[in-house]
Amino acid sequence: MTTSQDLAKQDAARRAVDLVRSGMVLGLGTGSTAKLAVDEIGRRLAAGDLHDIVGVPTSEATERQAAALGIPLSTLDRHPRVELTIDGADEVDPHGRLIKGGGGALLREKIVATASRRLAIVVDASKLVERLGATFPVPIEVTPFGWTTHLDPIRALGGEPVLRARDGTPYRTDGGNLILDVTFAGGLADPEGVAAAIRARPGVVETGLFLGFSPEVIVGHAR
Numbered sequence: 001m002t003t004s005q006d007l008a009k010q011d012a013a014r015r016a017v018d019l020v021r022s023g024m025v026l027g028l029g030t031g032s033t034a035k036l037a038v039d040e041i042g043r044r045l046a047a048g049d050l051h052d053i054v055g056v057p058t059s060e061a062t063e064r065q066a067a068a069l070g071i072p073l074s075t076l077d078r079h080p081r082v083e084l085t086i087d088g089a090d091e092v093d094p095h096g097r098l099i100k101g102g103g104g105a106l107l108r109e110k111i112v113a114t115a116s117r118r119l120a121i122v123v124d125a126s127k128l129v130e131r132l133g134a135t136f137p138v139p140i141e142v143t144p145f146g147w148t149t150h151l152d153p154i155r156a157l158g159g160e161p162v163l164r165a166r167d168g169t170p171y172r173t174d175g176g177n178l179i180l181d182v183t184f185a186g187g188l189a190d191p192e193g194v195a196a197a198i199r200a201r202p203g204v205v206e207t208g209l210f211l212g213f214s215p216e217v218i219v220g221h222a223r
């Protein structure tokens with residue numbers, strides 16, 4: 001059954017793909033909404049409405065999807081400058097700050113976003129929050145070695161960390177790391193301060209707090 005949320009995601013994805021021009025180097029995001037955008041790029045390529053696109057995927061899942069759709073793929077090593085990246089988010093605040101990483105792809109997503117001239121974030125209205133962390137835990141990617149050393153310092157910052165698991169075993173990112181999902185009761189009063197304190201810890205690879213990207217946020221609606 002197609003829900004109104006599915007339709008809203010589809011609407012956001014289509015409108016983001018309207019920004020794509022033939023010849024672009026494109027960052028391909030990860031997650032259910034970005035997946036719809038990748039599908040749409042594949043459709044427009046097949047229809048001949050777009051050509052000479054090169055995609056830089058942000059996860060192995062997106063790489064598989066794009067390859068199956070016949071989207072020509074590249075890497076940041078070959079194309080270090082990305083014109084436009086289309087990606088989803090778990091939360092968006094009124095300042096365009098994001099939480100990402102619900103699908104575990106935060107590290108590659110942040111690297112590709114940083115290499116991108118434009119970042120289009122595709123969401124439905126349920127992702128819009130007044131304060132980051134209000135509805136979604138902050139994913140933190142950590143090396144397996146010494147991961148427990150982060151728990152008490154994160155608690156001291158007001159967060160409650162939980163090791164992400166799938167089918168009873170620790171979840172591993174595409175880079176082979178672990179994820180701590182950190183709940184901040186009432187959300188984050190100072191996302192920049194918390195991000196800096198966590199990032200400063202050896203063994204923390206990246207956080208799902210995407211701050212300072214000034215993304216173009218495309219909020220889809222069920223029509």
Ligand SMILES: O=C[C@H](O)[C@H](O)[C@H](O)COP(=O)(O)O
Nearest residue numbers: 031032033101102103104105
């Ligand atoms: O790691 C996953 C990504 O950051 C996703 O873009 C994010 O979790 C949003 O995914 P969805 O569109 O499925 O809600």
